[in-house]
Amino acid sequence: MNFSIASQNPESHYLEVALDFENLSSNKTNLVLPVWTPGYYLILDTPRYIVDFDVEDINGNKIKWHKKSKNCWIVENGKTSKIKVKYKVFANKKSVAESYVDADKAFLMPNTIFMHVENALNNPVTLTINPHKNWKKVSTGLKPIHENEYIFSAKNVDAFYDSPIYLGNQKIINFEHEGKSYSLGIATPEGLNEEKFTTDLKKIMTATTAIMKKVPYDYYSYIMMESGGGGLEHSNSQAIFTNGTFDFKSPDEYTDFLNFVTHEYFHLYNVKAIRPIELGPFDYSKENYTTMLWVSEGFTVYYEYIIMMKAGLLDGKEALKYITESIKRYENIEGSKHMSLSRSSFDIWLNFFNNESNVKQTTISYYNKGPIIGFLLDLEIRNNTQNQKSLDDVMRFLYNEYYEKNKRGFTEAEFWKASEQIAGKPLTEIKSYVDTVNEIDYQKYLKYAGLQIDLSPINSNEKKDNPIERNFEIKESPEASALQLEIRKSIFKL
Numbered sequence: 072m073n074f075s076i077a078s079q080n081p082e083s084h085y086l087e088v089a090l091d092f093e094n095l096s097s098n099k100t101n102l103v104l105p106v107w108t109p110g111y112y113l114i115l116d117t118p119r120y121i122v123d124f125d126v127e128d129i130n131g132n133k134i135k136w137h138k139k140s141k142n143c144w145i146v147e148n149g150k151t152s153k154i155k156v157k158y159k160v161f162a163n164k165k166s167v168a169e170s171y172v173d174a175d176k177a178f179l180m181p182n183t184i185f186m187h188v189e190n191a192l193n194n195p196v197t198l199t200i201n202p203h204k205n206w207k208k209v210s211t212g213l214k215p216i217h218e219n220e221y222i223f224s225a226k227n228v229d230a231f232y233d234s235p236i237y238l239g240n241q242k243i244i245n246f247e248h249e250g251k252s253y254s255l256g257i258a259t260p261e262g263l264n265e266e267k268f269t270t271d272l273k274k275i276m277t278a279t280t281a282i283m284k285k286v287p288y289d290y291y292s293y294i295m296m297e298s299g300g301g302g303l304e305h306s307n308s309q310a311i312f313t314n315g316t317f318d319f320k321s322p323d324e325y326t327d328f329l330n331f332v333t334h335e336y337f338h339l340y341n342v343k344a345i346r347p348i349e350l351g352p353f354d355y356s357k358e359n360y361t362t363m364l365w366v367s368e369g370f371t372v373y374y375e376y377i378i379m380m381k382a383g384l385l386d387g388k389e390a391l392k393y394i395t396e397s398i399k400r401y402e403n404i405e406g407s408k409h410m411s412l413s414r415s416s417f418d419i420w421l422n423f424f425n426n427e428s429n430v431k432q433t434t435i436s437y438y439n440k441g442p443i444i445g446f447l448l449d450l451e452i453r454n455n456t457q458n459q460k461s462l463d464d465v466m467r468f469l470y471n472e473y474y475e476k477n478k479r480g481f482t483e484a485e486f487w488k489a490s491e492q493i494a495g496k497p498l499t500e501i502k503s504y505v506d507t508v509n510e511i512d513y514q515k516y517l518k519y520a521g522l523q524i525d526l527s528p529i530n531s532n533e534k535k536d537n538p539i540e541r542n543f544e545i546k547e548s549p550e551a552s553a554l555q556l557e558i559r560k561s562i563f564k565l
């Protein structure tokens with residue numbers, strides 16, 4: 072598959088796309104455009120933005136086509152095994168999961184632009200970009216071929232779809248670290264302290280490698296865009312919006328930003344490699360349901376703090392404050408009595424952007440309860456193994472066993488089996504916190520690390536139907552055993 076893209080008039084937000092398909096084996100070819108972006112659990116309107124779809128043979132003769140469904144085009148190519156497909160894409164979405172083009176820049180999410188032949192995801196892809204004259208630089212995890220910086224290849228369609236491309240006038244910093252190559256592209260570098268920021272990124276990566284012991288790429292691209300919301304993880308890159316400046320108002324704001332970068336970075340292990348079995352290979356045409364996003368997202372939040380502490384960029388007390396915030400956001404809403412953690416994952420396709428007035432009364436977020444479960448599991452494993460094992464061992468086991476050895480995701484049963492083996496005991500209670508809305512016994516687990524939690528109400532005149540809002544501040548306990556002190560020190564250096 073040879074794809075090419077141009078934008079003659081980017082102010083109009085249109086991209087011109089040409090797809091060459093060869094070796095077509097049947098007389099009808101189904102071309103499919105994905106309707107979601109892995110990592111962004113929402114059905115998108117991608118086919119709505121396809122305009123002037125047209126197919127020709129290599130001699131320029133028109134080939135008939137019709138639509139089978141909203142995102143599938145059936146091309147009646149007959150005996151012709153080579154076709155050229157052309158269309159335009161209206162790219163005007165400021166989202167990490169969709170594409171955007173204007174006079175200054177382009178952010179291309181390939182899955183929202185390029186179709187593939189149905190059930191032929193293993194074919195290699197070559198992409199030629201004809202950049203608009205205003206776009207002087209390119210940032211992507213794809214490697215250029217033939218010394219031409221605008222021709223890229225991907226080993227298959229999945230890898231291609233997993234590789235966003237940013238074109239514009241971003242500042243580019245290339246560096247090497249521990250035998251790997253990196254590109255850092257920053258669209259709005261005002262206020263950037265290049266030396267400090269790249270040093271901090273290296274600390275984060277070194278701390279992550281210390282936990283996971285493997286680095287599953289040769290080249291990684293940080294794509295940091297203008298101001299906006301959200302970020303998305305990829306196997307060889309991350310694309311994130313920033314505050315529109317690197318002139319951070321306070322040290323806390325900078326720490327929050329580093330947490331965010333760490334989150335997207337750790338995802339290259341947790342969700343891209345270590346993944347629920349339902350999340351890859353993907354069905355790009357519909358919802359891919361999983362009950363396990365509390366591991367993929369929630370544990371990634373917990374590891375933000377673990378990695379940042381290991382990197383020396385966050386201290387133990389600050390990390391405990393972040394954990395308190397997660398507990399508050401989970402416990403202090405009515406939804407915590409109505410939605411289990413596994414259900415919050417399965418039903419994310421309904422709730423990704425749920426703006427209904429009853430959302431807090433009926434739903435919870437795995438971004439809040441997920442890290443709590445990661446923390447409890449870490450404490451339980453450490454307590455039961457005399458601090459010889461931890462959640463890190465679970466993550467490494469899942470990586471080695473399922474990603475590397477079996478080359479697939481893990482099932483829910485396999486996740487619990489691995490965790491119980493490493494913990495050396497059944498994890499019935501923690502599992503019940505995932506599958507039910509049972510009240511969490513924080514005090515019991517925190518004690519394992521010589522910590523205690525303040526469960527006193529914040530205010531006494533709480534509304535009858537709402538949960539009592541509690542303080543949830545976590546502190547060092549005055550009395551702790553040697554093992555408890557050791558566990559506290561291992562996690563929080565306190």
Ligand SMILES: [Zn+2]
Nearest residue numbers: 334338368371
């Ligand atoms: Zn995430």
